[in-house]
């Protein structure tokens with residue numbers, strides 16, 4: 001068995017990334033340029049079956065600019081989960097639109113289709129499911145619902161690079177989709193985000209909005225941001241893109257080992273036809289989850305994470321009164337165990353022994 005602390009996440013950056021950054025530094029061309037456009041093309045080929053992608057400086061910018069590019073603004077409502085990272089709802093609020101919080105299902109912790117449908121009003125402009133933990137939301141059904149009700153579908157795929165449903169990649173269902181490239185995500189560019197879209201109008205708006213509203217220098221067509229990715233970041237991302245398939249396979253095999261051996265806590269389920277990329281491996285501890293996590297750390301030197309302890313609707317930034325029972329259960333009980341690709345066989349055995357001992361002791 002291994003020794004030492006096992007962290008909950010571990011970004012993998014090696015000599016190739018360092019060499020790629022160094023080459024950009026030596027070139028003297030640091031801002032958005034050839035590396036960014038190559039990264040966009042390669043991201044589309046490797047992860048999106050060719051659908052276009054636009055690089056930006058963070059995943060949050062990607063959601064914000066994507067919503068603006070799709071015409072979301074004041075007076076509109078966008079239905080989002082409350083059980084997600086705050087960036088999902090923040091991006092809606094930043095456009096001046098209102099995030100409307102829907103409940104999740106407890107199998108995969110993604111948006112509940114029926115609850116979402118019950119919340120659609122005349123003001124609803126779109127639905128934004130999150131492929132939480134790397135498991136695809138019920139996204140084909142959301143596409144059909146959006147088409148039937150004549151509203152838009154946006155995907156928060158921040159955690160789901162390479163995930164798929166019935167062979168179709170996430171990021172190819174929505175009017176746009178966003179992938180985060182933050183260091184703890186399945187691949188990184190340092191900071192960064194990639195927005196995919198099959199809609200040429202949204203794509204053009206995105207390219208304008210990230211660059212002060214300019215296509216041609218100093219001929220600003222609209223009021224935009226500086227949300228450009230740098231070539232330094234793109235160079236890191238391009239190297240990581242070459243490794244994402246192997247890392248995902250390693251995450252999936254780590255998850256399979258944990259599921260085959262863990263007892264006494266609820267292990268994550270994968271829906272029929274879904275490819276889960278295990279950004280997180282999330283179990284449910286139904287009594288004293290926080291005590292369980294503290295003991296994992298103190299007695300077994302194993303890190304873990306709670307994503308997310310406070311649902312968005314109850315955050316001081318939103319403060320809404322909602323009745324979202326599954327969201328409440330999940331935020332009380334979920335615990336994400338290490339599943340990252342640098343775990344050794346000995347690390348995985350230690351995690352299983354620790355979880356089974358703590359679960360047995362609690363029963």
Ligand SMILES: *Cc1c(COP(=O)(O)O)cnc(C)c1O
Nearest residue numbers: 058059060085087158180181182
């Ligand atoms: C990480 C994350 C984001 C935001 O991405 P950043 O690159 O950190 O801005 C948005 N939504 C979800 C679900 C995330 O996990």
